[in-house]
Amino acid sequence: DCIQRSVHDHAKSLAEDMVISAGNVSTSSAPFTGKLLVIPMDGSHWVGVKAIAEEMGRRGHQVTVVMPEISKRLGPGRHYRTITYPVPYDKAFLDSVMSMKDVMNKDTRPFLEKMSKKFTQIQMGSGLIHTTAESLLFNHSLITHLQQQGFDAVLTDPMIPTGSIVARKLGLPTVNLLRRIPCSLDLVSAGCPSPSSYVPRYFTGYTDKMSFKQRVINNIVALLEPLMCRFLFWRFDQITSEFLGEDVGVAEVLADSDIWLLRIDLTFEFPRPLMPNMVLVGGINCKVRNPLPDELMPWVSGEHGFVVFTFGSIVSEMPEETMTIFLEAFKQIPQKVIWRYTGPVPENVPENVKLMKWVPQNDLLGSHPGVRAFITHAGSHGLFEGLCHAVPMLMFPLYGDQSDNAQKFASREGLVEGLKEVINNPMYKENLQKLSALHNDRPVDPLELSVYWTEFVMKHKGASHLKAPVHGLNWIQYFCLDVIAFLVIVTGVFTMIVIKCFKLCFRKLSRRRKQE
């Protein structure tokens, strides 16, 4: 009968999916509170996850953050409780593996030696990641404890999929916060198409307008992405199926994810297709503000303003040579310089330079009009803070292939020139103000939005109506290769039959004519 239509079938299946949640859907206006499990990643990735955990706790949810007892940045907060688990390494080992000390050194070693060093570093880094993951997953009493807590959802950074694997084990919906996974496993798992014609692939450095040659290379990189995923996640694929006791890999586990909070913003990134369960929250850390400490007051209120200089938490110290170049350059500008630096302090620090073990970066950039420039290693949090507060930036990309750039730039002349240009040429400030206006002009603040969707997933026990049904499709089906093959064969056979028929008719006709 006509009450039932496809729209209704969908609605009905949704309603059935939700039977389990019936008790929890609050129809009253009392604020919903629940239990959130947070399994974060160490390093700068922690910043955004922590912001959400704190805000969720502040709103009355019971937030539990699970972290290794040894870590670089993970730690307690005001509004969440922590559970730590033992790991088979100590702080010194962690520091040695995660240090980017070498990044600022001019590397004069031969190529092969450099490569072998890099390979060892990568191996140690990934070994550390896998060990940490295993220490959590195979800690039976911890997992049992977590199972008993009755959490409503898991918040995690799926770049390291430990949290997603736990969520599947516990049968909980997942909220992901991430920038992106380099091999595009995030997009694959979310069923999100990336047309190679206008979506530039990671590492290519292309824009959204590509020449034919660029599109060829972009397509080749796209074809290689699954290989790269295999390389990045093979060990986690093993851990996943071992821990869950089912034949699934990371891709399937990530496909369970309900909401993808992406720390990207289209003033930085090129426009691309998104799925309905992807939410853009770039700049999530911009509004997390505290008043400036008193000791900084004289440094921010000078006549010529000040410059903020941070290279993130991974560059713990730099070689004396480089240090001197920076210090000499700073001597030549009238601005004061506030420099986050954890290494040993040299003797020849100029009067206008203040070295600090830690600086309130976002507060400095955001809360004082005296800020003239921001020297950064172009990490995403720094970029977003500079963008959100419209502070001209001098960038030293230190990762991957771009460390050479930093080397080139780190001459005194280049540095002074760059600083003066950025500080005195109003074009930089004006351009950033325009971009900043675009970036900040959003209907909902990114942190607010992140909390909103986390609560949504907790309340409704997932967001299945926003997820593409890519679980049941293998890649041949996803790209309709079977259908294309079928249509080509059918068309081919049909064409052949038609041609044969014509030939037959033609022959019969010509025979008849001959007979006549």
Place this chain on the structure above:
Amino acid sequence: DCIQRSVHDHAKSLAEDMVISAGNVSTSSAPFTGKLLVIPMDGSHWVGVKAIAEEMGRRGHQVTVVMPEISKRLGPGRHYRTITYPVPYDKAFLDSVMSMKDVMNKDTRPFLEKMSKKFTQIQMGSGLIHTTAESLLFNHSLITHLQQQGFDAVLTDPMIPTGSIVARKLGLPTVNLLRRIPCSLDLVSAGCPSPSSYVPRYFTGYTDKMSFKQRVINNIVALLEPLMCRFLFWRFDQITSEFLGEDVGVAEVLADSDIWLLRIDLTFEFPRPLMPNMVLVGGINCKVRNPLPDELMPWVSGEHGFVVFTFGSIVSEMPEETMTIFLEAFKQIPQKVIWRYTGPVPENVPENVKLMKWVPQNDLLGSHPGVRAFITHAGSHGLFEGLCHAVPMLMFPLYGDQSDNAQKFASREGLVEGLKEVINNPMYKENLQKLSALHNDRPVDPLELSVYWTEFVMKHKGASHLKAPVHGLNWIQYFCLDVIAFLVIVTGVFTMIVIKCFKLCFRKLSRRRKQE
């Protein structure tokens, strides 16, 4: 030097794009007000556009709605001014063309006659649409007047692309409000991919989980969509290039659009990829509320509650036979029935039925707990109102192929049974409450969101950073067919050379052996 990176190139080009807008980007906190040109579509499509126009006007923007002097539903409002233009037809002609009177009749004519009648109807309908468009576009004094007003943006419904064509002529950014264009021209113009593997095509009635056979048909429909677009828009393609004096069609004009406000919602629709400039605003009309008129009070407060019955504005009257079926059915239920009906009132109306020329549908559904069911022709506005207020619905789809369903259902027994089922079986109410909770749980109200993005486009003179760069790509490039061909050829040639080399080596080797 390293200040310039691809991220920056993008940023720079954005900043350059925006030079023109520098004066308008408000950095102060004073509310931004500007001038909005609205070119709406007649019929039910007007409801959402009107809601935005009114709200924009209420917020202090100067809103101008341009409409034909003869129309079905378009008219003045409290917060916008109107400009009307003459059209070469009268109200009686419009009514005769837009009437759906026949839809409720049992059509006993022979098939060919029926088809010919239908074809004539379609021809007259599209003729009317084209005449209306030409009456606006080729009204030189009106276009000149509009050009002089200094509008900031155009709000339109691109299903009839008149507004988009005017926007291009005036060089203004565009905000579209629409449900969808059946041939997917909206998606094509926005550069939005629709994987045939899980995005069911219009008319197929498939879900997002398709069998192989369904995927084959879905792909064939997808392949036929461009043909359908040609059929739907060939006349507008002509009008476009004639009016603009450049060799462009509707697809190119729509690709200019800055923001697509889509009246869809994922509790109804299946999840699909979206572009960053697509904003889901399904349910935009749910919160437009007024108090109920006094005369309705006794009708809504009865012990057994009430049923709302509307077939939209297009079914002006129904044949006596059908009318009797409904009235007889209503006699058998204890609920009161409020029925929107514009045709002549019969004599035998039961006591519990109130016929009205117009009913405050959304107010009835939303503001009174006594509402038990909603009998609707399943138009999108009605669907969203029923969903948003969680009112069980009895649907009579009257369009396209589904009018047969309505015929089948319109027997007295079926009607009574359906009504009793929907009113008394709590499953319907419960399911709708769950769906309604999902639908209503959104970070920003859809009308608020629509107004937000309209203001955004006015303030920033567009939203170029959210638009996919599909202008420069033809469909061969978009689907990378040239790249695929190139790669296939290169791989083929390479393989052939390798095989040839092997053969050559093999031959030489075997010759040598023979010589030995």
